[in-house]
Amino acid sequence: MEQLNKFLNERAKGTLISWQHQAEAARRYGITVHQTERAILEMGLLPARYQRNSGTVPPEGQLVLHRSRVTVIGCGGLGGYVVEQLARAGVGTIVAVDPDVFEEHNLNRQLLSSIDALGASKAAAAAQRVAAINPAVTVVPEQVAFCPDNARELIAASSVAVDALDNVQGRLELADACNSLEVPLVHGAIAGWYGQVATQLPGEATLRLIYSSWTSGAGVERELGNPSFTPAAVASLQAAEVCKLLLGSGRPLTGRKLVIDLLHMDMDQFTVPT
Template identity: 35%
Template sequence: MSDSLDSRQLDRYSRQLMIDGFDESDQRTLLSSRVLVVGAGGLGSAAIQYLAAAGVGTIGIVDEGRVKRSNLQRQIVHGVDDIGEPKVDSAARFVDALNPDVTVEKHPVRVTSETVESLLEGYDAVVDALDNFPARFLVNDAARLAGIPFVHGAVYGFEGQMMAFRPGGPCYRCLLPAAPDDDAIPSGEPMGIFPTLPGTIGCLQATETLKHCLEVGEVLDDRLLRYDASDATFTRTPLERRPECPVCGPDGITAVDDVDYDDRCRISE
């Protein structure tokens, strides 16, 4: 990569280059950054848009699904003409049209214990834009073992939450050791979601990911941020590492394929 931005890039990124303390070297850092977004649905749509617009040079997109009409209420990187197409293809076309500086790496595969390590390899951060607990726990576990930040986000109804789980701090299992019962929170099944909510949480995920890549600001890695769209309230809850955590604790696992995940994603020896 060139040591300086060209005239087109200076114009394109001019508004962020006006920020105090943000200069061309920071933009070059973004252009050399590699971020994996796991899920190209509602959360992923917002995160992908803003990571690409900001100039993250390589964005990996993992999703095995195809665009459905019911997705279009909230998954804004897809359009009517994309119905039936693989989501990774639709999202990649969106990014290509938005920013030619960005390379998209498409991964139209299911996240499994056999694929997760290779999917994460070479990325600086992973954005959790998943809609089911088994994949979310698996990516958290693999990301922690690989030393990669796991920028979590989730939405349901009017409520959403996010947190950047980074090496050295708590991981997702410190927040939720196992998946809740099926009758508590649906996982992987159609559920009601307020249309703008994934955009709100996905943008926050993109924000924390950019801050991590740039090493600026105070990354939200020790507090869980919750948002209730019904009354526009945010709450932050401190979170610490659990010594007994089976992933980031002193006796944690060493590989995802060394353990069995039961129906509630618990790690059993």
């Protein structure tokens, strides 16, 4: 460790360590890039990729993000964007959960989809994408459908879970599991021009209250579909909320539901009844 620290200190420009030297340190000392990044941050230095974060997230906050683990349930329209944004922000470990493979109708809106990826696992694509943009982030791909039986395995070790599902029943099961495991949940849903975001902290019944009138069947997204821009907008809000929770910054979106109307460019919030 002493030799690694000496190597990094000698190559720092101010407080910044370039990607070239980060990768070289990993090779030279036989450790992962993830481990090298932790060493850099623990020294009070900053990987150069995060220099534009520093006005918002100080170096000690960047270390908090690096040490964090987030589970994203669903790697499609919402989840693909959430995974990418968390990886670019520097969240150290992301569990990417999705049982599906890419189909042609995903190409209009899902960031991780491509013609070459048709038929490929969405969870595996999340890992491949992050490896290409930020190899210091560890992605754990899980090509399984979330259910109450595997909730502990997928969520219990995480600081936050993200709801990027496309069905109400799954969201409610996820919300209940997060409560049972005492893991905060950042919910997102999209349909056509519209979307919503909310945060459920342990002990709250936010999702059950939001969907209190639902009895069965598909949500409105099956009728309205989803264009390319709605998942990107809502996922950005979810990613911001996740980072706030991890950093303990700002005011979390608890006890409230944020509703986004991109057709009329309106954004409103509603109190979730208790």
